[in-house]
Structure formats: structure tokens, C-alpha cells
Amino acid sequence: QVQLQESGPGLVKPSGTLSLTCAVSGGSIDSSHWWSWVRQPPGKGLEWIGEIYHSGSTTYNPSLTSRVTISVDKSKNHFSLNLTPVTAADTAVYYCARWNTGRVGYFDIWGRGTLVAVSS
Amino acid sequence: DIQMTQSPSSLSASVGDTVTITCRASQSIITYVNWYQQKPGKAPKLLIYAASTLQSGVPSRFSGSGSGTDFTLTISSLQPEDFATYYCHQTYNTNTFGQGTKLEIK
Numbered sequence: 001q002v003q004l005q006e007s008g009p010g011l012v013k014p015s016g017t018l019s020l021t022c023a024v025s026g027g028s029i030d031s032s033h034w035w036s037w038v039r040q041p042p043g044k045g046l047e048w049i050g051e052i053y054h055s056g057s058t059t060y061n062p063s064l065t066s067r068v069t070i071s072v073d074k075s076k077n078h079f080s081l082n083l084t085p086v087t088a089a090d091t092a093v094y095y096c097a098r099w100n101t102g103r104v105g106y107f108d109i110w111g112r113g114t115l116v117a118v119s120s
Numbered sequence: 121d122i123q124m125t126q127s128p129s130s131l132s133a134s135v136g137d138t139v140t141i142t143c144r145a146s147q148s149i150i151t152y153v154n155w156y157q158q159k160p161g162k163a164p165k166l167l168i169y170a171a172s173t174l175q176s177g178v179p180s181r182f183s184g185s186g187s188g189t190d191f192t193l194t195i196s197s198l199q200p201e202d203f204a205t206y207y208c209h210q211t212y213n214t215n216t217f218g219q220g221t222k223l224e225i226k
Contacts, residue, residue, distance in 0.1 A: 036215075045207065045219045045220045046207055046209075048214065048216070048217070061214065062121070062214075097163075104169060104171075105152075106166055107154075107164070108166050108175070110163035113163055
């Protein structure tokens with residue numbers, strides 16, 4: 001059973017860099033899936049940030065593309081998110097999720113999420 | 121961008137009721153829509169994909185329908201554990217989610 005676990009600082013200063021890692025366990029990141037980041041500001045809805053394939057190919061949300069980098073480390077079986085520069089509007093719970101490339105594609109496995117606050 | 125508009129934004133119902141949540145896409149997305157359930161402090165959980173296919177392990181009281189621009193999620197015979205927030209999600213063109221429907225106990 002594949003499981004995902006996010007990790008990283010819970011507090012980032014404005015104009016700084018938000019860096020998170022998603023560890024994949026119970027399976028290989030080298031499988032035929034894309035790996036995504038999704039965020040949720042407190043009390044609000046879900047926003048897709050971007051995704052990566054084990055080859056390193058990426059796709060980003062057009063509204064965030066200038067600030068986002070997603071990378072993969074196959075040797076550590078994890079993928080990472082960098083978002084910079086950040087503002088208070090980037091305060092959110094950040095989830096990593098597995099994209100299942102089925103008939104229409106869907107997120108079938110999610111991490112538990114990690115809250116990142118942007119504040120001085 | 122494809123916008124997904126859910127209605128209602130909140131809904132009160134009783135155990136045993138049947139409820140329907142609607143999602144309208146800003147353009148045709150064929151059947152490229154999924155539905156998720158989210159409980160407070162938890163990650164979303166996939167319920168239905170491709171508009172009407174039930175994810176493995178999801179109770180059969182959940183059903184989805186629709187194509188083109190209009191989609192519905194129906195929950196029959198509501199159980200106490202069904203009170204949560206529900207999101208639709210289109211995958212026709214990148215990814216966007218509806219704003220959510222909070223289902224509360226009456």
C-alpha cells in the first residue's frame with residue numbers, strides 16, 4: 001500500500017522560500033504515475049500546484065508557474081516543492097498526492113498534509 | 121481556465137436522507153470529473169472518478185452522473201460518517217476544483 005508523507009518547515013518568512021518534501025513509501029516513485037502538490041488555505045478550497053513524473057517532466061498551475069519548482073529524487077524515493085517568493089496568501093495546508101493516469105486521471109492517494117504559515 | 125461551480129455551498133440534511141450536489145463546468149469536459157470527500161483535518165478522499173465510476177471501497181450509496189457541463193453527486197440514505205465537505209474536480213484541462221459543498225447534520 002503506497003503511502004505519502006509531507007515534511008518541511010511549518011513557518012516561512014514573507015519573501016522567503018517554502019520547501020517541502022513528500023516521501024513515498026510502500027511503492028516506487030519510478031512507477032507510471034505523476035506526483036502532485038495540492039494546497040488548501042485555511043477554511044478554503046483546494047488548489048492544484050503542479051506535478052512531476054519520475055523522468056523529471058513537470059506541469060505547473062499557470063497561476064503559480066513563475067514561483068514554483070517541483071523536483072524528484074529517485075534515489076530517495078521522494079519529490080519536493082519549492083515556492084518562492086512567498087506571501088501571507090501562501091499560508092495553507094500542503095498535500096502531496098499521487099495522480100492515477102486512468103481514463104480521466106484522478107488523485108487516488110494523498111498525504112496527511114502539512115500546514116505552512118507565512119509570517120514574520 | 122475551466123471553472124467548476126458547485127451548488128449548494130452548504131446543505132443541511134438528516135441521517136437517512138438523500139442529497140444531491142451539483143457541479144457545473146464553464147465548458148464541456150465530457151466526463152473528466154471526479155468527486156472527493158473531505159473531513160475536518162483530513163486529506164480529501166476519492167469517491168468517484170470519470171463522473172460515475174465508484175472508487176474501490178466506497179459505499180454504493182454514493183453515485184455520480186452527468187456529462188458535458190453538468191454533473192451530480194448523490195448520496196442515498198445518509199449515514200453519520202457522510203457529513204463532510206465534498207469537492208468536484210475536473211481533469212479535462214489541467215486541474216481545477218469546485219469550491220466545495222459542506223454537508224451538515226440538520
